[in-house]
Amino acid sequence: QVQLVESGGGLVQAGGSLRLSCAASGRTFSSYAMGWFRQAPGKEREFVAAITWNGDRTYYTDSVKGRFTVFRDNAKNTVALQMNSLKPEDTAVYFCAVQIRSGITNRGSYHYWGQGTQVSVSS
DSSP states (O other): OOEEEEEOOEEEETTOOEEEEEEEESSOOTTSOEEEEEEOTTSOOEEEEEEOTTSSOEEEOGGGTTTEEEEEETTTTEEEEEEOSOOGGGOEEEEEEEEOSSOTTOGGGEESOOOOEEEEEEO
């Protein structure tokens, strides 16, 4: 059974940092791009960041560029999101997912979602 498990969320003050991790089990995703999405209360789930299968390219939504970094370790079947200079507007549940069709920033291109981890940033 394929499973993605996110961890590392929590409550942090504005300007602080968190590192989210996503561990995959059940199969290897080393040949797939991986993405991070987030969903704030009352809002649609939105793209945050993604990384190609070999890590040679990364993609970010404009609001997190320069603050967030996505990276992966294919040997461990994990992907991580380092979040620095956090802002209250970053508060959301963060999800990782596997890209299975073209459109690396499109939610519909992803499958195998994790259950999410809550990130809360206080002002």
